[in-house]
Amino acid sequence: DGGITQSPKYLFRKEGQNVTLSCEQNLNHDAMYWYRQDPGQGLRLIYYSQIVNDFQKGDIAEGYSVSREKKESFPLTVTSAQKNPTAFYLCASSRGKYSNQPQHFGDGTRLSIL
């Protein structure tokens, strides 16, 4: 079945450590997105990518980095510079900016600090 796979489901980070969240899609979508969800805050955009080898910062990119080396994959690294990383991270994909089609989401990764 086509879909978006995020891994791991749960992740713990030690202070000073970088961690990487995986996001893979087999929907042949051009665009991919990373969101952070905090209680009572809704979803906030971290980074997005419309094509391979290109990505842009969203509203809260500080302390995060991404890469888009393959169409199917858009990993997110939470660096030690992100001082408050505890949150639920959601990856999404869509056909792209010209299609006006809805974004579809993965099941998320819950990140906590040890």
Add this chain to the structure above:
Amino acid sequence: EDKVVQSPLSLVVHEGDTVTLNCSYEVTNFRSLLWYKQEKKAPTFLFMLTSSGIEKKSGRLSSILDKKELFSILNITATQTGDSAIYLCAMSEGGSQGNLIFGKGTKLSVKP
């Protein structure tokens, strides 16, 4: 200031009740408004609205957009415990590369 505002933020009803969730927005170049349902994990897509006054319906759920007054409503009739979830409203602006701006969500709890 938030561009997408949902109300109420939380709501508790009993099975069989009808509920109306609200979403107001401000935008300079509107493209579409979307509703999602989020239970424990992935938000699942419900509706995308682009034109005023045209109701979209799926079973007991329906939604409509008013582009003049800049709001949308999501109605759920004959609620069931399985409707308990966070309902997210999001807006897409033209020229935004397809990015969505989300409201904070409405947490709906349906009691048996």
